[in-house]
Amino acid sequence: MPLRPLAILQMGRPPEDLRATYGEQADWVMAALAGVAGVGAPLTVIHPAAGDDLPDPAALRGAVLTGSWAMVTDREPWSERTAQWLREAMDAQLSLLGICYGHQLMAHAFGGEVDYHPRGREIGLHAVRCLPAAAADPLLAGLPDPFPALLTHEQSVLRPPAGATVLATSRHDPHQILRYGPRALSVQFHPEFTAGLMDACLARRQDFLAAAGHDVAALRAALAPTPHARGILRGFAAAC
Secondary structure, three states, X not given: OOOOOEEEEOOOOOOHHHHHHHOOHHHHHHHHOOOOOOOOOOEEEEOHHHOOOOXXXXXXXXXXXXXXXXXXXXXXXXXXXXXXXXXXXXXOOOOEEEEOHHHHHHHHHOOOEEEEOOOOOEEEEEEEEEOHHHHHOOOOOOOOOOEEEEEEEOEEEEEOOOOOEEEEEOOOOOOOEEEEEOOEEEEOOOOOOOHHHHHHHHXXXXXXXXXXXXXXXXXXXXXXXXXXXXXXXHHHHHHO
């Protein structure tokens, strides 16, 4: 019997200037998964915002939902369609990992509250601190506390869904990692990002960010690899 694919649900597309140099969200996820046993094939990329059909969860072995330049609160039809699919996937016990927008969309789909963070944007390299429950989590056990992660987001999970477990926080955002069940986890940070990609995100909007009070030069100078964050994505894919 053929191996069921791991799906990457790419939530929209990046701005053209980033896309021209760095590719798209699915490319970043695939690069982060390079060398993980069993992940290279089969793997399928689905574009809900472009109208791609969402597959029967039973036909997949797992799904990664990427970040996006969209906002969950816009309630775009493609996003709400994906939220309904997430509820079906959760019922089917499909392995799910949400990243940034995917993190927020999972929380929204399962009954939480997502909106603009009252303290504004979190961007750059930041420390993520694990809560005690993370020590027993199969994807998080053994992480250093804190560990560095790359972030860029304006919206956050303001209220997790009932029954979700908060596993990690940052100074800015108390809901950095949520677990919804034995097969469903989401992270606000970007385990698939490289320091180079984060630097490009900072550079392309440095005037805007500086006007909002960010020390862009300091944020760029602080960038570094984030292997522990990346390990969560790789561990998820290996376990599917």
